[in-house]
Amino acid sequence: xxxxxxxxxxxxxxxxxxxxxxxxxxxxxxxxxxxxxxxxxxxxxxxxxxxxxxxxxxxxxxxxxxxxxxxxxxxxxxxxxxxxxxxxxxxxxxxxxxxxxxxxxxxxxxxxxxxxxxxxxxxxxxxxxxxxxxxxxxxxxxxxxxxxxxxxxxxxxxxxxxxxxxxxxxxxxxxxxxxxxxxxxxxxxxxxxxxxxxxxxxxxxxxxxxxxxxxxxxxxxxxxxxxxxxxxxxxxxxxxxxxxxxxxxxxxxxxxxxxxxxxxxxxxxxxxxxxxxxxxxxxxxxxxxxxxxxxxxxxxxxxxxxxxxxxxxxxxxxxxxxxxxxxxxxxxxxxxxxxxxxxxxxxxxxxxxxxxxxxxxxxxxxx
Amino acid sequence: xxxxxxxxxxxxxxxxxxxxxxxxxxxxxxxxxxxxxxxxxxxxxxxxxxxxxxxxxxxxxxxxxxxxxxxxxxxxxxxxxxxxxxxxxxxxxxxxxxxxxxxxxxxxxxxxxxxxxxxxxxxxxxxxxxxxxxxxxxxxxxxxxxxxxxxxxxxxxxxxxxxxxxxxxxxxxxxxxxxxxxxxxxxxxxxxxxxxxxxxxxxxxxxxxxxxxxxxxxxxxxxxxxxxxxxxxxxxxxxxxxxxxxxxxxxxxxxxxxxxxxxxxxxxxxxxxxxxxxxxxxxxxxxxxxxxxxxxxxxxxxxxxxxxxxxxxxxxxxxxxxxxxxxxxxxxxxxxxxxx
Numbered sequence: 001x002x003x004x005x006x007x008x009x010x011x012x013x014x015x016x017x018x019x020x021x022x023x024x025x026x027x028x029x030x031x032x033x034x035x036x037x038x039x040x041x042x043x044x045x046x047x048x049x050x051x052x053x054x055x056x057x058x059x060x061x062x063x064x065x066x067x068x069x070x071x072x073x074x075x076x077x078x079x080x081x082x083x084x085x086x087x088x089x090x091x092x093x094x095x096x097x098x099x100x101x102x103x104x105x106x107x108x109x110x111x112x113x114x115x116x117x118x119x120x121x122x123x124x125x126x127x128x129x130x131x132x133x134x135x136x137x138x139x140x141x142x143x144x145x146x147x148x149x150x151x152x153x154x155x156x157x158x159x160x161x162x163x164x165x166x167x168x169x170x171x172x173x174x175x176x177x178x179x180x181x182x183x184x185x186x187x188x189x190x191x192x193x194x195x196x197x198x199x200x201x202x203x204x205x206x207x208x209x210x211x212x213x214x215x216x217x218x219x220x221x222x223x224x225x226x227x228x229x230x231x232x233x234x235x236x237x238x239x240x241x242x243x244x245x246x247x248x249x250x251x252x253x254x255x256x257x258x259x260x261x262x263x264x265x266x267x268x269x270x271x272x273x274x275x276x277x278x279x280x281x282x283x284x285x286x287x288x289x290x291x292x293x294x295x296x297x298x299x300x301x302x303x304x305x306x307x308x309x310x311x312x313x314x315x316x317x318x319x320x321x322x323x324x325x326x327x328x329x330x331x332x333x334x335x336x337x338x339x340x341x342x343x344x345x346x347x348x349x350x351x352x353x354x355x356x357x358x359x360x361x362x363x364x365x366x367x
Numbered sequence: 368x369x370x371x372x373x374x375x376x377x378x379x380x381x382x383x384x385x386x387x388x389x390x391x392x393x394x395x396x397x398x399x400x401x402x403x404x405x406x407x408x409x410x411x412x413x414x415x416x417x418x419x420x421x422x423x424x425x426x427x428x429x430x431x432x433x434x435x436x437x438x439x440x441x442x443x444x445x446x447x448x449x450x451x452x453x454x455x456x457x458x459x460x461x462x463x464x465x466x467x468x469x470x471x472x473x474x475x476x477x478x479x480x481x482x483x484x485x486x487x488x489x490x491x492x493x494x495x496x497x498x499x500x501x502x503x504x505x506x507x508x509x510x511x512x513x514x515x516x517x518x519x520x521x522x523x524x525x526x527x528x529x530x531x532x533x534x535x536x537x538x539x540x541x542x543x544x545x546x547x548x549x550x551x552x553x554x555x556x557x558x559x560x561x562x563x564x565x566x567x568x569x570x571x572x573x574x575x576x577x578x579x580x581x582x583x584x585x586x587x588x589x590x591x592x593x594x595x596x597x598x599x600x601x602x603x604x605x606x607x608x609x610x611x612x613x614x615x616x617x618x619x620x621x622x623x624x625x626x627x628x629x630x631x632x633x634x635x636x637x638x639x640x641x642x643x644x645x646x647x648x649x650x651x652x653x654x655x656x657x658x659x660x661x662x663x664x665x666x667x668x669x670x671x672x673x674x675x676x677x678x679x680x681x682x683x684x685x686x687x688x689x690x691x692x693x694x695x696x697x698x699x700x701x702x703x704x705x706x707x
Contacts, residue, residue, distance in 0.1 A: 109525065173696050183521040187458065187699040190528055191692035194632070198689035206676055220539060295532070341540045348536035355529035359507055359522065 029315065032308050036321040040088060043328045047084045048076050050336060078228075086226040086290070087328045087343075089238055091297055093283040095305070095323020096245060098298030099314045100280035103256050104273060107182040108358065111299040112284045113351075115170055115189025117163045118295060119196040121281070121288040122219065124162020125155045126200055130207040156237060159285035166192060167281050221294040221344015223331055234290045241286070244279050249316055252276055256313050294344045296351020297323050297330075303358070374652070377645035381659055388666040392433040395670050397678040398424055405429075432560050435568050436669055436683070437662040439560070439624040440634060442575045444661020445582050446620040447635020448642070448654050452589045453613040454505070456523055457640070457698060460691075461501075461621035462632025464527035468534040469500025470625035475538045486570040490626040494574065496534075497622030501614055504530055558631035558684020560669050571623040578619030582654055585612055589650040631684040633691025634661055640698065664690075 048064075049055040053075050055063065063072040064081075098111040105115075112118050170192050174185040200219065204212045218225075251272035254262035259269050287294065304326070305318035327343070330350065334343040393405045400421045407414075408422045409430075416422045443461065450459040461467055473496025477483040483492065507526035588609040591599040596606050624631070638661040639653060645660075646652040665683060668690060672681035 114528075173700065176700055184699050186521060187524060188696050190463075190524065191695040191699075194688045194692040194695075198685045198692075201685045202676070202681055202689075205679060205681060220543070338540065339544055341543050345536050345540045345543065348532050349540065352529045352532035352536060356507060356526065356533070359526050359529065 029309050029311065029318065033318065033321060036308075036318070036325060040321065040324050040328065043325065043332070044084050044088060047087075047328060047332055048080045050332075051075075051080065082226050082228050082231045083223050083331070084328065086223050086231055086234070087331045088324045089235060090223075090287040090291060090294065091301075091324040091327025092320035093238055093241075093287050093323070094294065094297040094327070095301030095319040095321070096316050097280045097283040098300075098323070099302040099305070099316050099319035100245070100252065100276050100283075101298070102302050103252050103314050104276060104280075105180075105182055105185060106256070107185070108303055109186050109299070109355075110182060111302070112163075112280065113293070113295045113298050114193075115185060116192035116196060117166050117170075117281055118284055118288055118293040118298075119193045119200070120166025121159040121163035121285040122293045123196045123199050123203070124158040124160070124165070124285070125289050126158075126203045126219075127162065128154050128158030130203050130211060153233065156233070156286055156289040159289035160282055163281040163285040163288070164278065166196065167277055218292040220342035221292040221347070222342035223291050224335075224340060224342070226291065230290045234286050237286045238283070241279055241282055244275075245283075245316065248272065248276050248279060252316070253313065292342075292344060294327070295348045296354065297326050297347055300351050300354050301326055371647045373644075374646050378656070381645075381656065381663070384663045385659055388663045388670070389433055389437070391670045392436060392666045393425055393429045396424070396429065396673045397680075400425055400429075427564075428562070431563065431565050431568065432669070433666065435563060435627060436560050436666045438568060438572065438575055439628045439631065440662030440665030441658040442578065442620040442624040443631060443634040443665070444638040444642075444657035445579060445654055446617045446624070447661075448639040448650075448657045449582055449585070449589070449613050449617050449620075450635065451639050452593060452650055452653075453610055454523060455593065458521075458524050458636070458695065460633060460636035461497075461617060462630060462634070463524060463531075463636060463695075464501065464504050465530035465534060466497050466501045466504070466527075466617065466621045467625045467630035467632065468531040468538075469496040469498075469503075470494070470622045471630045472496055472534040472538045473499075474626055475541055479541055486566050490570050490574070490623070493626035494618060494622040497625065498614070498618040500530060500534070501617055501621075505614070558629040558687070559682040560628055560665075561680060563627070567627045571627045574619045574623040578616045578623065579658065581612055581616040582620070585609060585616065586651040586654050589613070589654075593648070593650065629682075629684060631665070631687055633687045633694070634665055637691050637694045638664055640694070 045057045045060050049057055049060045053072075055072060055076070059072060060076055063069040063076040067073070094112075098113075101110050101112055101115070101117075102108055104110070170185065170188050171180060173192075174180050174188040176184065204219070251262070251267045254265050254267045255269065255272065255276075262272075263269050284298065301323035302314045302319040305315055305322040306313075308322070309315055309318050327347070330346045331343045334341050334346045338346065390402060390405070393409075394400050394402050398421070404416065404421050405425055407416050408425045411417065412426060417426055446461045446466075447459070450461060450464065451457060470493040474485070474489045474493040477492030478485050478489045481488070483489050504523065504526045507522075507530075588599075588604045591602045591604040592606065592609055594602070599609075600606050621635075638657050642653050642656045642660050646656050665687065668686035669683040672683050672686045675681055
């Protein structure tokens with residue numbers, strides 16, 4: 001299964017390489033990357049300027065740069081910037097994590113939201129909140145108090161533990177006679193998601209009402225409560241994770257070629273894989289701990305990036321950029337068009353539709 | 368043919384289990400009622416005992432709830448057996464395939480947006496949603512196979528997952544954007560049998576009955592379908608007619624069950640497997656036995672949901688998911704997934 005997917009990937013890439021707008025292949029990633037960054041920045045400025053107190057893009061830039069801008073500066077920097085930054089950073093984290101897992105499983109469906117890690121991370125965070133009784137963490141997660149970084153640490157740790165345990169369980173259960181077949185991984189992941197979802201419902205039902213109400217909104221995946229308090233915590237964690245991912249990227253590239261080829265190139269396969277799983281789960285967990293499970297960004301971003309870059313493998317940076325762009329746009333859709341429906345709902349609908357299309361296209365290709 | 372020899376013992380065990388689960392469902396809950404009292408109340412519904420609190424609890428709450436569990440369980444179990452037989456896919460289940468999600472989304476639109484009543488227009492909308500969702504999932508899931516008309520088990524599962532995610536997302540978007548209009552629908556989210564009274568059941572009972580009859584009439588033809596479409600056609604079965612009738616029956620059963628109790632997954636997955644182990648692969652036996660085995664599971668799940676969170680309750684649909692997902696893992700871990 002894995003061998004055939006890799007080979008079809010390389011052949012389609014080889015066919016597509018020649019007529020790429022007359023551009024030499026190497027320039028394409030740079031160009032696409034620059035365009036993605038520009039699009040992210042443009043959307044961010046638009047997002048900073050829209051709302052109950054509208055500002056033109058020029059006013060946004062002025063308010064951000066000029067300390068004497070007064071109220072406009074408060075609106076842009078204190079009210080809107082945390083949310084936009086969160087959307088950019090979390091989207092990038094989800095996209096990168098999706099690329100890691102889709103590369104590791106060599107399966108476009110092997111992303112953390114399909115195989116249950118996001119739900120597991122949410123279960124871990126919920127356990128810390130409802131059973132562990134970390135009230136400050138809850139306050140920070142729901143944004144009713146700012147600056148409760150200690151609580152943020154506890155929820156993030158809970159989310160990380162939940163995500164890692166889920167990953168371990170799913171891999172162990174999907175492994176039959178030493179081999180993890182990708183279809184089995186996906187089905188086991190679906191089952192794990194169902195069990196964890198049931199567990200989450202149970203935890204919310206037995207929690208105190210006010211905890212449960214806020215937890216349910218958080219559970220839909222929302223950026224609306226993101227303030228500077230828990231954002232600094234999440235960004236701090238990402239600052240640690242990104243260099244780790246950069247260090248591991250070459251090993252990931254080698255692993256895509258197969259375990260044998262990778263070990264022939266001097267990669268210590270099991271160690272590299274374990275490290276990548278830990279970093280990938282950690283990325284998802286940080287996002288989940290602070291905004292709840294935001295589904296399908298990790299699934300879609302790497303594949304969209306692959307379409308744009310037309311390379312043979314999955315690009316971590318490209319996936320991160322596309323993820324950031326997707327989440328900022330989804331957040332704008334949820335705020336402006338849908339009267340504040342949580343962004344997680346928007347990504348579920350959009351991503352689910354995308355998955356349906358992906359299945360149809362795949363079916364056509366194999367038919 | 369080991370299943371055939373197990374039949375008498377299996378049916379006996381099933382009858383005992385069904386009786387026990389009905390008794391538990393009537394007696395257990397936030398207020399425990401002694402079994403003797405339950406029997407007395409049921410024998411003399413107009414008597415003095417019925418006027419006590421225990422009697423009122425049994426008659427007005429536990430009894431409708433138990434009958435609803437029996438009807439919905441039977442419908443979901445039979446729907447699961449049909450879906451597995453028609454798609455020849457051992458992992459199929461109306462809940463996992465998004466059929467119940469389609470039903471609840473359509474019902475939410477009808478009740479919340481168009482202002483239909485939950486027992487009138489809502490039921491018909493649920494049926495329409497179930498029909499559209501099952502056809503769509505079949506189209507996406509089976510398009511891989513082209514002429515052979517049979518999708519890989521995982522393809523179908525993923526199509527259902529994606530469709531279910533989209534529909535559940537849309538339902539919650541509707542609900543969150545206007546909480547007032549949808550307050551009546553919150554209980555539909557995760558499959559609740561409690562507090563529904565008789566009206567919901569009465570509204571869907573005819574649909575479930577028709578669905579069950581169609582399913583039972585279809586069973587001989589399903590045995591032929593199990594051999595493959597070509598062989599079935601050679602044996603004289605009109606394959607397209609059988610498939611269309613099966614989709615109709617699944618729509619009536621799963622759509623009706625969802626309209627009455629909300630989306631409940633995994634019952635239709637687990638029960639047919641257990642039943643095939645008990646009575647063998649003959650679809651006539653499988654479908655008929657599922658109608659009695661599935662209510663056992665659903666009632667026990669409902670009772671379990673009342674016990675684990677006293678005095679609160681966990682919805683039955685949540686319990687069936689927690690019980691059923693490990694079965695899905697076990698099925699996919701088997702080296703060869705046996706065809707239904």
